Amino acid sequence: MKQHKVMIGEKVLYQAAQLSHAENFAAARRAEGIDCRVVPDTTKKVREVRINPLTGKPRRNGKNNPAQDTQEKLGD
Template sequence: MKQHKVMLGERVLYQAAQLSHAQRFAAARRAEGLDCHVVPDTTTRTKRVRINALTGKPYSGRMPEG
């Protein structure tokens, strides 16, 4: 899950999974006079292997014969 952060200097004020929530929180803090900024999470998700429910093994990527 992504973790976007709202920072005040080096201090984390807020973490959110959705970027829009972090941006709204930062905007509210700026309205209160705090100079904070949003640091979006740029990590890429790893591809998860699908598991076959019947065999308990990963699906194979075989090409059809013919």
């Protein structure tokens, strides 16, 4: 789960899973005269390749986009 942070200097004031909640909290603190900033969580979720149980091959991402590891096997 993402953890967006509202910070004052190096101190974490608030953490939120949704960026909009962190932005709203920071806007409210700024209205109170507290200088703070929003630090969005930019980590990407690592997803493992899903295997089709019928064929034993990786599922395709879309009609024209095969899964990444199948492209390596095909030599593309």
